[in-house]
Amino acid sequence: MQVTIREVAKAAGVSPSTVSRALAPGGTASQRTRERVRAAAERLGYRPNPSARGLITGRTGHLGLIVPDLLNPFFADICKGVQARARGLGHAVFVSDSERDEGLELDAVRTLAPQVDGVLLCSPQLSGEELRGLRDLTDKPIVLLHRSEPGFASVTADLLEGMTDALTHLHALGHRRIAYVGGPRSTWAAGERAAGIEEMARTGTVEIVRVGSVAPHFDGGITGAADVVLASGASAVVAFNDIVAFGLISRFTARGVRVPDDMSVVGCDDIALSGMAAPPLTTVSVPKAHGARAAVDLMFRMLVTPAVDGAEPLRRVLPTHLVVRGSTAAYERG
Amino acid sequence: MQVTIREVAKAAGVSPSTVSRALAPGGTASQRTRERVRAAAERLGYRPNPSARGLITGRTGHLGLIVPDLLNPFFADICKGVQARARGLGHAVFVSDSERDEGLELDAVRTLAPQVDGVLLCSPQLSGEELRGLRDLTDKPIVLLHRSEPGFASVTADLLEGMTDALTHLHALGHRRIAYVGGPRSTWAAGERAAGIEEMARTGTVEIVRVGSVAPHFDGGITGAADVVLASGASAVVAFNDIVAFGLISRFTARGVRVPDDMSVVGCDDIALSGMAAPPLTTVSVPKAHGARAAVDLMFRMLVTPAVDGAEPLRRVLPTHLVVRGSTAAYERG
DNA sequence: CAAACGTTGCCAACCGGTTTCCAACTGGCC
DNA sequence: GGCCAGTTGGAAACCGGTTGGCAACGTTTG
Structure with a gap:
């Protein structure tokens, strides 16, 4: 009762x-x-009773969070951060895992929108077109997280700078031929990182070997890429993210190639387990909890003061920084 | 509009x-x-409008999920599984991270209960007393996940069998002196695993060295425990879970002790990254997604047919199995 | 042909809060 | 003592669905 x-x-x-x-x-x-x-x-x-209150006030006290894959600790971290901040502000959070499936993602927004005050969307996958179509489905505010798109409020990390830092670090260690294993094609994050890599490539200080794109899962794609890296003659490799980096290291080890002695590896994201691996991973740290908090705060600002038509929504870009651990070492001329 | x-x-x-x-x-x-x-x-x-519908029907179409730490991939996996199953059944899921804090956990139940049809609770921490007190706060059904308690519906894994399997595996490899690094004291999971270890210890087939309890975080506790393991003369170690196992391996590596050559390591949980580590971790696999689905299904059964007073609620115990990977090897008499 | 029956769709009540509007009451002041 | 301003509390409408009861209609059967 x-x-x-x-x-x-x-x-x-x-x-x-x-x-x-x-x-x-x-x-x-x-x-x-x-x-x-x-x-x-x-x-x-x-x-x-929240339903009764929501019915009359039009506010539910709920936020929706959509992520591509909770098994990637990067998104679990974001989920945790969003949830903690929202709780502090008296809101509960619906979490929906889209499994990187565009259909599920659209569906999730459609389903969630009526029962929340706003939606936080981690969607590296959806095209700008799809995003705009999705927004027409609802008048609830949307904040993009680790993804930006003109016309949308967003919180992102400066990946371009992060990639540049990674290459600069490797260059300083004496590496001159560096492989880059990219992530899922046509995603925002992949484009952003690639831009950082290209920028460095143009300066000519290091030689970049591009080793295609792999899905950030630990499967055949990564092990195949690892062999390509070995064959390329590169002495160091920058991976799309930490998961890919782990996959590469695993294959290197199986092939008898020691990290960092024979091959330096740099990841990206700085997920929780990166510091615990053997060797601990050198990686570009992306502010996950900080980004989550910023996104929730941005959402609340939008809830309090609804956007004026025509005004460009706020975009927040957070700094990244390189965390040097044990997977990178000076290049010893073999 | x-x-x-x-x-x-x-x-x-x-x-x-x-x-x-x-x-x-x-x-x-x-x-x-x-x-x-x-x-x-x-x-x-x-x-x-969900609020309007919820107001009249008394059903919200929402489930609540409370986990101790989303950063532990074990719980992220559960979260993903719960979410997927609930979506298939037309329900959205509130996720709340309790940060292993009893106060936050109680608070979460109190806050969530009025806005959901039922609560799935992953709470290794709360005492039976606290659990019962918590249930008096609400008449919404509660299903415990990876925790059991008399009077509560629950879905758990057979950790006792898992631990026995781990020790049997090490014994078969020739290990006779095996260390066990336990988890947080006074939690259900820790007790269950310890019971499995003790059962094997009583048979006398292997000698068990108990190396205290550590928090499943990658910090000083684990590295300290690693040194104790090394000093104990054990040739193999069973860790409370994969996170602890990674922590141990990291320290071993730093100390120049090779895994599995000099020391075999067995984890527990089989989190997503365990297979990706170098070396890939031998571990007791706990059914995470399967358990999540079972818990949601159990919840729906309770929603359809409310419990009869006095009837003991359903408890479901899922099997575990040992996954042998690269972190264990035969004992070479040094 | 009339009565009985099944079907279909409408009216109105209701869920549990919030909010507007208004009545009553208080106290202060002339 | 009477009047007014300011405060306090209550009745009722309302949010947007769901549901029981019932009227109207068409069909079948005695």
Whole structure:
């Protein structure tokens, strides 16, 4: 049995509407009434019914979060951060794993939108076209996370700088021929990283060997890429992300190639396990929890002050930094 | 602007209640009306307001999931599984990370309970007392996941068997002195695993060295434990879970102790990254996605047929199995 | 042909809060 | 003592669906 506002009212000797006002922060009620109502509510364990409240106010107190793959610790971390910040602001979070499937992603937004105040979307996959189509499905605010697109509010990390730092670090260690194993084609993150790599390639300080694109899963794709890296004559490799880096290292080890002695490896993301691996991974650290908090904060700003038509939404770009651990070493001329 | 049932009714030329019945699976409406209403709803992009529906039916269409730490891939995996199954059954999932904090955990249940149809609780930490107190806070059904407690419905894995398998495997490889690095004291999972270890210890086939308890985080605790393991003269070690195993391996490597050549390591859980590590980890595989699905299914059974007072709730125990990879090897008498 | 029956769709009540509007009461002041 | 301003609390409408009861209609059967 649920305790309703009417029971609280009866217990406090007032009307239901008075209870509502006494419990509301800005409501008009005498201190005495407020006290009495609060006591009665406390005693009965009263919790306002969210559905009833949502029905009249139009606000649910919920946020939606859509991620491509919770098994990637990068997104688990984001999920944790979003959830923690939202809780602090009195909101609960729906989490939906889209399995990198565009259909599921669209579906998730459609399903979630009516039951939330706003949607946080981690979607490296969807095209700008699809994103815009998706926004027409709902008038709920959308914040993109680790993805940017003109016309959308977003929070991203400066991957271009991160990649540049990684290559600079390897260059400083004496590496001159460096392989780059890219991520899923046509995703925003892949494009951003590739841009960083290309920028360095153009300067001519290092020679870049591009070794195609792999899915950030530990499967045949990565092991194949590892062999290509070995054949390329590169002394170091920059991976799309830490998962790919682990896959490469695993194959290198199986082939008898030691990391970092024979091959330096740099990952990207700095997922939780990167520091725990053997050897601990040198990687471009992307602010995950920080980005999550920023995205939630941006969402709340949008909820409080709805966007003016035509105004370009806010975009926030967070800095990255290289974390040097044990998977990179100076190049010893063989 | 939200499309309401009344607009659909007007468009279809019927009354709002007819729309509701035409759209309901078991509702009484002619095929012709059904068709017309469905078409109008489709055309207008009608989505029933969940709050309004929840208010009258008492069902929200939401599930709550509480986990101790999303950064542990074990729980991320569970989260993914729960989410996928719930989506298939038309439910959205609130995820709450309790950060292994009892206060936050209780708070999460209190906050979530009124807005969900049921709560899935991954709580290794809470005492039976606290669990029972927590249940008195709400009349919503609760299913425990990877934790059991008399009087609660639960889905767990047979860790006792898993630990026995791990020790049997090491014994078969010739190891006779084996260290066990336990997990957080006074948690259900730790007790269960310890029971498996003790059972084998009693048989006398192997000698067990107990190396205290560590938190499943990659910090000083684990590295300290690694040194104790090295000093103990054990040739193999079973870790509380994969995270701890990684921590141990990292320290071993730093100390120049090779895995598996000088020291065999067995983890527990089989998290996603275990197969990707170098060396790939031998570990006790716990059914994560399977357990998640089973828990959701159990929850739905409870929602359909509410528990009879006094009847002992269902408990489901899933099998575990040892996955032999590269972190264990035969013991070479030094 | 009338009565009985099944079908179909509408009206209205209801879920549990919030909010507007208004009545009553308080106290201050002339 | 009477009047007014300011405060306090209550009745009722409302949010958007669902559902029981019922009227109207068409069909079948005695």
